[in-house]
Structures are given as C-alpha cells and as structure tokens.
C-alpha cells in the first residue's frame with residue numbers, strides 16, 4: 242500500500258506523527274508540500290513568512306533525500322492539488338497532522354470527501370500540541386475558560402501520561418520513503434511569485450537548523466527567563482515562536498527538554514514559567530477549537546455591544562498606530578520593531594494592543610488583522626487570544642477597567658530607554674527620564690510627533706465606553 246504524507250505547518254523530518262504513522266503502516270511513502278494559492282494570493286509579494294516556509298521546505302526536502310525520499314512540491318489550490326497528486330501516485334491514503342483552525346478544518350473535510358470519492362482515505366494525527374480538543378477538561382467535563390486551572394489540569398495529565406511526550410520516530414522505517422516518481426525540482430521563491438525579504442539580514446534562520454540553534458541558545462539562558470522576559474531590550478525569551486508556528490521544532494521535544502532541566506535541577510525559576518507559556522499556546526488553541534466564533538466575535542458576547550471609534554479620525558489614529566507615530570515612544574518603538582522585523586516582544590504586544598483599544602478606542606479586530614499581516618509567528622489562536630486578552634473581551638482577560646499606562650509601562654520595562662533608542666534613533670539624545678514622555682522635555686526632539694491622544698482623557702473615555710458591560714463578571 243502507498244501513503245502520501247501532506248506537510249503543512251509541520252516542516253520537519255523528525256518526531257513527526259503523520260510521517261511516523263505512514264512509515265509504520267505503508268510499504269511506500271511519498272511526501273508532499275503544496276504552496277496553497279488560496280493562502281498566497283492575497284499576500285504582498287515580499288512576505289517573510291513565505292520566504293521562511295520556502296527555505297524550510299528546501300531544507301526538509303534535503304533531509305528527506307538523506308533518508309531516501311523526496312518532497313514533492315506543487316503550487317495550486319490545496320484541495321484539488323492534493324487530491325490530484327494522490328491520484329497520480331495512486332496513493333491509498335493521505336496522512337497529515339491536524340490543523341485546528343476553522344478554515345483548515347473545513348479544507349481538510351473537503352479533502353477527505355474528495356479523496357473518498359476516489360476510494361482513498363484521509364487520516365489526521367495530533368502533532369502540533371501535547372493535548373488537543375477535549376483532552377483537558379474540567380471535572381464536570383467542560384472546556385476550561387480560565388488559564389490557571391487549565392494549566393494545572395494540563396500538567397497533571399502530562400505527569401500521568403508520560404507517553405504524551407514520546408517522540409514519533411522516523412528512522413526505523415525510513416527505507417519505505419520513496420523518491421518522487423517523476424522529475425523532481427523545487428520551485429524557486431520567484432517561481433511561486435515572491436521576492437526575498439530582509440529575513441536573512443535579520444539573522445532569522447529558517448528550518449530545523451534554525452529552530453535547533455535557537456533552542457540550544459535559549460537552554461543556556463532559560464533559568465533567567467522569569468527575570469528577563471519582560472524587558473524588551475534584553476535577550477530574554479526564546480524567539481522560537483516562528484518555529485513553533487511552522488513546526489520546524491517539535492513541541493514534544495521542547496516540553497521534554499524543559500522537564501529534563503527541571504528534573505536535573507538546572508531550570509531555575511525560568512523553566513517552569515516557560516512551560517507555562519507553552520501551555521498558553523495550547524490553551525488558546527483549545528479555546529479556538531471549542532469556540533470558533535471568537536474569530537469574529539468577543540469571547541464574552543456582552544462586549545460586542547461596545548461602540549468603537551469609527552470614521553476618518555479613527556482611521557488616521559489607526560494609521561499612526563500602525564506606522565509608529567503615536568507620540569508615545571514605547572508604543573512607537575514597538576510598532577517599528579514589528580514593521581521592520583516581523584517580531585514584537587510579548588510585553589510590547591500587550592502594550593501596543595492595549596494602547597490601540599484603550600487609548601485610541603479602536604476595535605481590537607483592526608489591530609488583530611494588522612498583527613496577522615505583520616507577524617512572522619502569526620497564529621490565529623494565539624493572536625486572537627492575545628488581542629481579546631488585551632481588549633478585555635476574552636477568556637481570562639485583563640479586567641476592562643485595568644488600563645495600561647504607556648508611560649509607566651515604558652519606565653518600568655525599558656527603564657533606560659535602550660529599546661526605544663534602538664528603534665527610534667530620533668530620540669537617542671534624550672535622557673533616561675525624558676525619553677518615556679518627550680513632550681514634557683523643555684526642548685522637544687525634532688522629527689518626533691506630539692502625542693496623538695492624552696492618556697488621562699483617553700482612560701476616562703474608555704471607562705465610559707466599557708460601561709455598557711459593567712455587569713459582566
């Protein structure tokens with residue numbers, strides 16, 4: 242029998258559930274990746290993610306080649322292309338790792354139906370997370386909507402089921418990997434209609450090699466993670482999010498690594514906190530799976546009654562936020578970081594999201610959409626969860642009356658303005674005190690805008706705006 246393994250957001254040739262199961266159950270295994278027209282068509286021609294994927298696909302092909310196989314790479318609408326390829330290879334089945342986003346779920350249902358019409362099977366496997374769907378529930382059998390009890394239940398289940406972290410090995414049956422039957426050539430970035438970006442100049446290495454190098458570097462600093470993770474000028478976090486997004490690292494490998502460090506007494510205070518962050522990722526994936534309506538609606542329905550700012554003034558304020566010219570240095574530096582690199586530090590995602598919603602009164606969905614376009618690590622579940630958290634509309638969210646002060650956040654988390662100076666050179670000459678609120682300085686810096694909103698007034702407007710949901714627990 243012949244199986245076709247369809248790679249999507251799992252671009253690695255180790256610890257891979259679908260590939261493992263295919264190799265175990267089939268005589269011949271083909272591997273494929275589709276550059277999906279439906280996803281690529283609306284993107285700008287320079288997109289760091291496409292370049293990251295393209296390079297990761299090339300690395301995956303080389304790795305599979307070492308093992309005796311190939312990656313067959315096609316471009317087209319995913320459903321028709323994968324069904325046609327299965328037919329061409331006369332595969333009995335297509336195996337893939339599960340993708341929980343609503344659009345992916347319906348695409349996969351379509352693929353399964355198309356394959357079934359030809360008498361072929363579609364099977365999907367849990368790979369992207371340690372626990373999926375209904376695997377972590379309350380004692381009453383309900384999905385959690387608060388993080389801490391979810392995390393406790395998640396950790397309890399992991400401890401009770403060590404096999405949930407076991408790798409899905411490839412090597413034992415790698416001989417069943419088959420080379421592409423016809424000519425095999427990978428398309429170039431230009432062939433798929435894209436141009437190179439500044440990805441390499443930023444020092445971002447795609448693929449398994451890039452993920453492994455970042456992990457190794459982070460393990461050396463993980464013990465300090467809790468002390469450093471909130472300071473954007475400091476190398477505190479792992480920067481692994483883009484690799485988690487495209488599956489060039491394995492979540493099981495990451496969690497096992499953390500557990501081993503903790504067991505050896507080498508993880509310090511940082512390792513358990515980092516594990517918590519990985520559990521946040523699964524929490525939001527679970528929330529999206531259980532409540533797909535969050536894609537367009539507030540998790541707490543009462544919050545959809547809020548009247549957001551609209552019209553040309555709101556559009557201008559939104560443009561100023563996107564382009565980093567609000568006049569609030571930490572917010573602006575953070576947006577420049579996002580625009581220039583496709584990354585924004587987690588503390589700053591909270592600050593910029595809060596500023597858009599609670600200082601500018603703009604619908605969180607506008608900001609969510611902008612992040613979706615810009616973030617290298619864009620992930621529907623985590624992005625939506627993060628935005629709804631900051632906007633106070635989500636599960637386990639920041640209470641609506643708690644409003645970040647962009648100046649005190651700046652003084653606290655970038656005390657010497659090092660991060661601000663890195664991204665806003667026009668403020669480099671300001672002293673450590675003035676840099677957080679340059680409009681208060683005797684001499685205003687040239688080439689930097691005055692604040693577009695007064696924080697105290699904006700705060701009062703937001704409290705009034707959110708009053709419609711005052712009754713919400």
Ligand code: FAD
Nearest residue numbers: 478479480481482518519522587590619620623624627628
């Ligand atoms: P580390 O601190 O090293 O954390 C390790 C991993 O844990 C991350 O790579 C990520 O997979 C996960 N993680 C950490 N924090 C969170 C969190 N709050 N929620 C979910 N997972 C988390 N993360 C994304 O991966 N994609 C997004 O599109 C995204 N959008 C966000 C939008 C907003 C408004 C906010 C507040 C947060 C968002 N996050 C998103 C979460 C978080 O900011 C990033 O995961 C993190 O900054 C990535 O950097 P890192 O890999 O160095 O993180």
